Amino acid sequence: MSGVPRDVARLTEAREGAALSLVRSRWAPLVLAVFRASFSQETKQVKAERLHVQVDTYLAELREHGHDVPAQEEGRALCLSWMRSQWLRRVPLDDGGEAYELTSHALAAMQMHDGLSRERALLSESRLTTILDAVHRWAVEADPDETTRVAALDAEIARLTAERDRLAGGGEVEVADDERMRGGYADLIDLLDQLPGDFRRVEEALDAIHDQMVRDFRADDRPKGEVLGEYLAASTHLASQTREGRAFQGALTVLGDEELLAAFRDDLRAIMTHPFARDLTQDERYGFVNADAVLRRGLRDVQLRQHRASQSLAEYLSGYNSLQERELTRTLRSLEQELAVWMETARARDTVPIPGMPARLDIDHVRTRFHDPEAHRPAPPLEDVSDQAPDAPTLDDVRRQGGPLLEEVRRGLDRAVADGAEGLAEAFNALPADLRRPVELYGLAYLASRGELDLDGGGGMVETIRADGSRRSFALPRIHPPAHHTGDGDDDA
Incomplete structure (x- = not known):
């Protein structure tokens, strides 16, 4: 009996494989071009969302150049169809996402296309030499006879020694053209x-x-x-x-x-x-x-x-x-069997109504849990730590953390003038430490702008004191009171 039936079965199986199906596909040039553009030796995996966007971009570019592309298809749908054809596979990533990578079938199809498109001689001295050398080496390793192995090694040593002696004696080095x-x-x-x-x-x-x-x-x-x-x-x-x-x-x-x-x-x-x-x-x-x-x-x-x-x-x-897996498997298998029986008589658009919720049972009450004394135990009382609470701040402390104290500063400036201070800067530096906060400078500007300071507004250096005791100096600008001023501080109408 000839081996033709066996060869036909083997070749039929190969012909129906994923690699040849890609080669024979109508869209093979498009698919292989997308694979070549998206994947490389350095880029083995591409995130799923990224590949979907890339395929959409490639399709739009092909349409602009007048090439045929699958009608009404988007990147995600094409990638899923390529997965079903065993040209792509999705693998999980460490960050919880998924990525695509080419299968061996896709790589084999790409290699076939490269071999067909590459211009080279099918028969060459290099290829024959490679085959002959490989056959000779494996023939030597396959022979268990010690004499044959030694004879082969001696012949190789003699050949290499003769070539070495020729070159050492001034022979010409033959470089391949x-x-x-x-x-x-x-x-x-x-x-x-x-x-x-x-x-x-x-x-x-x-x-x-x-x-x-x-x-x-x-x-x-x-x-x-x-x-x-x-x-x-x-x-x-x-x-x-x-x-x-x-x-x-x-x-x-x-x-x-x-x-x-x-x-x-x-x-x-x-x-x-x-x-x-x-x-x-x-x-x-x-x-x-x-x-x-x-x-x-x-x-x-x-x-x-x-x-x-x-x-x-x-x-x-x-x-x-x-145990649980086997129970689930038996249940799914029984459902599959029932579905096969139903499909024998079902028509194309027949459906099976499945209620969203199970039917109500004629049971007044079903206990879902039993009394647990631990669940009804009261929480332990809170620990009294009121003795560790800090002293509450006084109203005066709160006010000194806020904006400028206009009245206190104005009265302090009046006292400083009465004591002989000349100019606004000197009068401010004579104020108590609690009235020389940096924010009080804003109060000075406000009072001076309203004409409520009876002092020379000439510039000078003032030293402010923060609440924590740190000091900082500022250059006080020259302040000019308004031309018209009423005694109550409001601008003239």
Whole structure:
């Protein structure tokens, strides 16, 4: 029997996958362009509200340039539809909000479009050399024969020794030409572009295992104490339960080698020193030289996702009430079964009336709580602390915290003049300390403006005294009384 039926089933499943559905979508250019503008290697997540606004802005811009856009759709509705198509996913944030991030399907579709739009030769010396070198290395590691392994190492040592001796003897250093370097650069870009999708698949595999473990735990009929330890132990080994996770665990040996990553970064910079790099854009050179950041960021994201999945699973299992959950599950399942029966005869616009409140029961009174003596115990009496209360302020103290004391100041100035004070400043400095507050200067200005001071209004320095005893000097301006003045202080009509 041929393998055609099996291949047809496998290819049909791939064709119906989310990645190819995005590639085949009518709006694929629009969706991929929005994803490329909103997400990047540095911006892995975008807050939900922000992405909704960005999509609205991109749609308006496309309409202005005459491009077709989904009719009567707004950013939020499009993002939700992309979530249902498995191109976006919403993840919780530490601050309580939510953010969008691309799925591995969306990254795979973007890589397909990039590969189709990138101009390069499908077959090159660089690609063949990479394949041949990889096949030879894995063939050597797959052979358990010690003699074969030693012979391969000796051949490699001899080749490298001969090349070293040739260069040490003055041989010419063969530098790859521009065309060969472009081919090698294109192959490296193809491999590097696959890394974000690979890391994202590992994260999604961890989330899928987390959800499956929660579902399995809910369906487990054993006592909670019996299965809790088993599930908590399994939560610490999430990454080893999938093919993607096991592959990532193997890659940790490379990603965790700082010397190897440093050499990788130096090699990337060395490639960009070749003359062919002059034809690359600044963004292409920057992205290539910083490719090691993709590895570090992917490693960090996967480890963070693994830690959060294990932590949330442990918290869920510790606080899970299996009895209540099973009762709720049985209730929902029975409702679902009844709904399926009703749908067999229901029409498109049929509804099921559900009262907002349950029907009244024929019961006079239902006791909701019982008498609790503690609830009716009176509060303890307040402690008498009246002996600690400060002395109440007198009316005179309150007045001295307020505005100017016009009558007292005027009488004090009259006494100072009678004692021989010359000028307003000298008379004010002769007043008692309680009448030399800074606010009394406003009173002087008011009295002088009404012509109620029989003193020379010439300027001078006055020293004021605040209620707390601190002093401050002010320069008293020259005050001119009004030209017309009546004895009672009111202006002439």
